[in-house]
Amino acid sequence: MKNSQDNKGILFLLLKNSIVQFIAGILSILIVLKVSNSIEYKLIEIIFKCLGYGFFCYLTTPFIIYWLAYVSQEVATDKKLAITVGVMAIYSYIIWDAYFFFREAIALYL
Incomplete structure (x- = not known):
C-alpha cells in the first residue's frame, strides 16, 4: 500500500512540473502559427x-x-473525466492539424 501512495505522489509531482x-x-x-x-x-x-x-509535441x-x-x-x-476529455481534445486537434x-x-513538393 505504501508503494502505491509513493507512486501516486511521484506522478503528481511529475504532473505539476x-x-x-x-x-x-x-x-x-499559437504564436508560431500566427x-x-x-x-x-x-x-x-x-x-x-x-x-x-x-516544439509543440516535444513540450506537451x-x-x-x-x-x-x-x-x-x-x-x-x-471532474477528472471532463479535464481528460478537454486536454485530449486540444492535443488531438493540434496533432490532426499537424x-x-x-x-x-x-x-506540394512532390
Whole structure:
C-alpha cells in the first residue's frame, strides 16, 4: 500500500512540473502559427510550421502521458473525466492539424 501512495505522489509531482511545459507548448504553437501564416514565402512558412509542431509535441507529450497515468491510478470522477476529455481534445486537434499540414506540404513538393 505504501508503494502505491509513493507512486501516486511521484506522478503528481511529475504532473505539476510538466503543466508549465504544456501551457508553454500551447502558447508557442499559437504564436508560431500566427507568425508563419503571415509569411508570404512558402518554404519559410513550412519550416516555421514544422518547427512549431515539433516544439509543440516535444513540450506537451510528457504532460499528456503523466496526466493519463495519474488519472488511471485513482477512481474516476466527473471532474477528472471532463479535464481528460478537454486536454485530449486540444492535443488531438493540434496533432490532426499537424497531420494535414504535413500531408499538404509533402503533396506540394512532390
